[in-house]
Amino acid sequence: MKKFDKKSLLLFVALGLLLSLSVAIIYLSLTTQPEPVESLGTIRLVVFCLLLPILIKYFLQLIIAPFYSIFEALGRLKYPPIEPLVTVLIPAWNEQVGIIKTLNSVLDAYYNNLEVIVINDGSTDKTHDLVTQFLSDYQHIQFCKPKIKYLRLPNGGKARALNQGLKFASGEIIITVDADSVMDKDTVTNLVKRFNDPKVGAVAGNVVIGNKKKPLAIIQQLEYLYGFFFKRADSVFNSVYIIGGAAAAYRKSVLKAVGGFDHQIITEDIEMSTRILAKGYKTRYAADAVVYTEGPADWTGLCNQRLRWKYGRILTFLKHRRLFFSNNKKHQPYLTFLILPLAVYAEFTLLLEGPLLLLFYGYTVFASDYFPLAFVIVLMSLIIGMQILFDSKRRFHANLLMLAPVAWIIFYIIDIVEFQALWRSLKRLIRRESLQWQRWVRAGVMN
Known part of the structure; x- marks a missing residue:
């Protein structure tokens, strides 16, 4: 014990x-x-x-x-007749601890039409060595498994890394996963099925704190459970405005239409989901698309993480201030008059x-x-x-x-x-x- x-x-x-x-x-x-x-x-x-x-x-x-569960039970969401090609982007900056575990979880997904792109954003640790060794071993057993592309870039930030990855992505649906996360086997499938409506531009997955053995991690586990539950209500109104990069899915055509990720805002994921809503697209939540992530292990790390989230969200609100109290028909009143x-x-x-x-x-x-x-x-x-x-x-x-x-x-x-x-x-x-x-x-x- x-x-x-x-x-x-x-x-x-x-x-x-x-x-x-x-x-x-x-x-x-x-x-x-x-x-x-x-x-x-x-x-x-x-x-x-x-x-x-x-x-x-x-x-x-x-x-x-x-009502989120009722809507799904009544068949609002149906599987597409053909599985679209999905590209999973894994941006990595000094992720030697978790990158291989993340890769294995993505490759084990119950989804046949898949490609993976790892973007090394100027890592100075052993990330490059681990990924190249993994790719060398993977080539011998690949056969019908997903294709993996590897980009090694000078450090330029997560938004730039994602935009570079998009240039090499062939998928109709783009999924982003952080390199400190582990994906459930059916997560890709459960994200993809929410794109049954062509107006759906992005879908949020269910992020769960996986390292729950220590007190601080348990606190974050409770916080995530509590906060993500309310995304169900936002999803009923197609108005999920916070779609975290640890478990996010986008329609590639929508990402191109809105201009890619913003380099100027440190929470590029929140800004992107808000911008997609501002352009009149729908966003949804997939409670059964689970991705386990690692929460900060000490108070300093947690405080700095929340500073980044808070500051990025404030900048996002300032950038998209016209979305507040908007009476434009393409915007949901639930979002513009209540949530924001x-x-x-x-x-x-x-x-x-x-x-x-x-x-x-x-x-x-x-x-x-x-x-x-x-x-x-x-x-x-x-x-x-x-x-x-x-x-x-x-x-x-x-x-x-x-x-x-x-x-x-x-x-x-x-x-x-x-x-x-x-x-x-x-x-x-x-x-x-x-x-x-x-x-x-x-x-x-x-x-």
Whole structure:
């Protein structure tokens, strides 16, 4: 049996204490009769009103999300009569730890009409040696297996690497996979079948944190499960605006029509999916197209990752600001009047979250009114349980069931990381500073 390190043991002790706290709060909410505190009650009402738009969005998405499965069960999505040629692009920059595992997972896909292009974006580690050795061995056993192309480029960034890969891609459908990820065998098939409508320009896969043995990874696993669930609702309205490069599929003709990936924005994947929507195409989500990825293994890596995501999304919003509240018939009102405006509003409330939480918990303690907090704990536990039940990898996520009662605390931890990313992003925006990719320690996606 593997021994826990001190940090892991400390985390599980803390979770046990938090679980006990959750039970105590629920008990107090059922047994304590609060004294009326009029002024504090008014403060809590103000806090509630500030959060109301976001709460409405989440409840709306929770109601709509189950219809995702109903839409598919009714046959909205049918397999194409012929399997189109699919090109999988694997951009790699210093990915010696995971590149071979990624390649093997793609080559093992249950899809016959496939080609693979590995783009080495100026790696300085052993990535080139590993790939060339793999290709040498692969040539002897290739036969009817997918063709692999290998591009070795000077370092120019992920967007440039992808655009170079597109020049050599023969596929009608382009799939991008990060070189620290592992693809399920039926992921390609499940992504392709969402392109049954010619207006579908891109499809997001279901990204799952694979290295779930350490506490920080488990936190990210819960966060990904929670966040990706809401893409089901966005997919019902063909309005998935965040399609991460770790599991993304595009119609090649659409990529060419919109001009390829943007070199200026560090989150080229988010910018691309937003630009595709701005051009009037549809985007969807494939919950059963699973790609396991490696989350940052330390807090510094996580904070820097979220800085990149946050800053890139802000730049994307500024570039596509005309999409907000657009009444153009080619745009979905769900996207332009709900999702995008509330994404910005959520960043505003994140800046105010500290004072808001102080007011909320101040009222809870002084008024001895624990019912709202107990409601949040119970509701969050039910939501996490429902999300695990609906997920195609419910057994993989079974470890998260024990975290459901304390998910409300875990999301506060994530909010702290998001807050620092937002604060640093705003400072960079004011100073007009650029942002480069950050290195972080890799251990392997399934380690």
